[in-house]
Amino acid sequence: MFDADLKDIQGNSVSLKKEIQEKDKLYVLSFWATWCAPCLSELESINDVYQDWKKELNVEVVAISTDDSRTISRVKPLINGKDWDFTVFLDTNNDLKRKLGFQSVPYLIIVKNGEIIYTQNGYVPNSETLLLEKMKKL
Known part of the structure; x- marks a missing residue:
């Protein structure tokens, strides 16, 4: 199982491993940035x-x-302006991004029982429907 020390939106340290450890639960991790229009479309x-x-x-x-040190200050105001019903963490040093080895956002992974079981690079409108069908099979 991969782990990373992330921050929550209030700046508190969180362990990703502890946050996504419930047995048989699917965790959809969506990597994004404030400056990335496709990322925001995917999250919406x-x-x-x-x-x-x-x-x-x-x-x-x-x-x-x-978001890195240049744009991290935009995250909290953006989140506060959204009605997103999911948890938001910050990977400001891109430690997790490096561990997972992806280059660009949006990037999405599905984790179950500590294992990455699906990855998706980029966003295509309406892909959330395909994602649901994929998750039903996992």
Whole structure:
């Protein structure tokens, strides 16, 4: 199981491993940045269907910002202006991004029982429908 020390939106340290350890639960980790329009579109689309997902599956969405020191100050105001119903963490040093080996956002992974079981690079409108179908099979 991979781990990383992240920050929550209040600046408190959190261990990703501890946050995503419930047995047989699907965790959708969506990596994004404030300057990334496709990322924001993806998160808005996921938020629109998140309650439906939770009715059908044991799933939790975690949005992980990859904003660096130049743009991190934009995260909290952006989050406060959204009605997102999921947890937001900050990977300001990109430690987790480096561990996972991806280069660009949006990047999405699904984790179950500590293992990455699906990855998606980039965002295509309406892909949340395909994502739900994929999760039902996992």
